[in-house]
Structures are given as C-alpha cells and as structure tokens.
Amino acid sequence: MENFRRDQDQECIKTVVEKLQNKLAGHRYPFKIKFCVIKVTIETWLLADERAIGNVVGQHVPPVMGSLEDIENPKDCLMQILTTAKVGYTDEKAGQIAAAADLEKIAYRCPGFNRFREDIQDC
Known part of the structure; x- marks a missing residue:
C-alpha cells in the first residue's frame, strides 16, 4: 500500500x-x-520527548509544558530550543531527534500521533 x-x-x-x-x-x-x-507538523511530535532532544544537543532540555498540539509554531519552538543549545535546526538534526524519540511518550503527549499510528499500521 x-x-x-x-x-x-x-x-x-x-x-x-x-x-x-x-x-x-x-x-x-x-x-x-x-x-x-x-493536523500538526512533525516538530510537534519531536517536542514531546525532551530527552531525545537533549541527547541530540548534548545537554539537558526542559520539557515543553502544555498541550503540544496547540502550539501555533512548533517548528519555531524547536528551533529556539536548539538555538539555546547552540545547535542549528536541520533535517539531519530533526531526523536524529526522531530516531531517539520514545514513541510511547509522543503518543501520550500528542493524541493526533495515535490516530496517525493507527492509520499507518496496516501498511
């Protein structure tokens, strides 16, 4: 499919x-x-796991509080976190965060991720 x-x-x-x-x-x-x-950008899901972001940037990153799916510009939010850590936002960095991310944590913090995961499970 x-x-x-x-x-x-x-x-x-x-x-x-x-x-x-x-x-x-x-x-x-x-x-x-x-x-x-x-409904959201991939950066919304990446923001769900601060440990994955921290692993990629090599330092502690505090969690983003509140409902992630309500953040108006999640890419800007992630870029700010990376800039604070003196790391630029690139597709490669986003991929590294995604690879390190805990899918269950994303699912817990982002209900839309659960719907997406259900949609693609039969692929």
Whole structure:
C-alpha cells in the first residue's frame, strides 16, 4: 500500500485529501492507496520527548509544558530550543531527534500521533 502523508499546513483536511486524490486521478496502481493528513507538523511530535532532544544537543532540555498540539509554531519552538543549545535546526538534526524519540511518550503527549499510528499500521 502506498501512503501519501503530509501535514495540514493550515488547510482544511478535506481539501488536502482532494488535492492528493486529483494528483492520482487516471492512474492505476496494483495496491491500495490511503491518504493520511496530520493536523500538526512533525516538530510537534519531536517536542514531546525532551530527552531525545537533549541527547541530540548534548545537554539537558526542559520539557515543553502544555498541550503540544496547540502550539501555533512548533517548528519555531524547536528551533529556539536548539538555538539555546547552540545547535542549528536541520533535517539531519530533526531526523536524529526522531530516531531517539520514545514513541510511547509522543503518543501520550500528542493524541493526533495515535490516530496517525493507527492509520499507518496496516501498511
């Protein structure tokens, strides 16, 4: 099964799915295609595990308090944490944080992650 995943990026989820479906219109695939649109950016999930961030930057990072999925600019928040630790935000650093992250902690702090995980489990 092929999945097309992207974040909502402030668009209506229905509109995002329709755009993706239109891109595939007229194409045939020998597998099922399932669309999964997450409401938040990946940085929201990365903020859930301060230990993973701390491991990547090499110093203690305090937890981000409150509902992570309500943070308006999670990428800016993560960039600020990394800047404070004198580490620049790059795709590589984000990947390192993701690799070190505890998925159960992300699931606990970000209910949307649970929905995403359920959507992709049959892939």
